[in-house]
């Protein structure tokens with residue numbers, strides 16, 4: 192067996208700063224999707240120390256749909272309570288820091304002002320399925336790993352355009 | 362055009378996939394006969410006024426919605442999750 196090592200989706204990509212926003216890759220550890228079986232959400236919440244309401248994150252749990260969340264970390268045994276699938280390495284995470292609202296307005300069809308800390312939305316990044324959340328460090332965008340470079344490219348392009356517009360405005 | 366998803370809130374039309382009349386939620390019994398199945402599968406009314414359609418919150422939460430809208434005024438009158446209508450347990 193050859194020696195294998197894990198690479199992140201955007202391995203080697205340097206952070207980019209334009210128009211007061213810095214875009215960088217964030218390397219997440221294990222991700223477990225937790226989909227509650229019918230009527231079991233309260234029991235799952237008891238095991239995980241909570242379960243996020245729609246459009247919210249709760250600790251390391253990100254809401255991803257009805258009765259469903261991503262746990263950033265390993266899940267305990269939830270046999271009989273929820274379907275758990277290992278999503279580690281299946282998603283790429285992009286971090287935005289700084290003055291993000293003008294940029295978000297160009298990327299997502301939602302009001303960026305609604306993305307307060309603790310919010311977690313399902314909304315598309317152009318044509319890409321995404322999870323969009325804000326924590327105490329800034330904005331975090333999750334896309335399918337196969338979409339990582341496309342997502343980076345789209346966001347970087349919007350940042351360049353925003354910077355150009357600011358330069359013209361003086 | 363915007364639709365209010367009962368879970369996600371007020372969202373842009375591009376997040377949704379349109380899937381036609383809510384008629385397809387109501388299936389005839391297997392032995393109801395050709396006429397009843399033909400009616401469910403193929404025959405649609407085309408009202409000028411209030412209509413109910415199925416929409417899928419494809420790039421949002423993945424819920425199927427029943428949307429009540431007015432084809433004359435373009436008003437959206439109500440949105441409801443199919444899962445809630447069917448009484449899905451939480």
Ligand SMILES: [Zn+2]
Pocket residue numbers: 366367368369370418421422423424
């Ligand atoms: Zn929704």
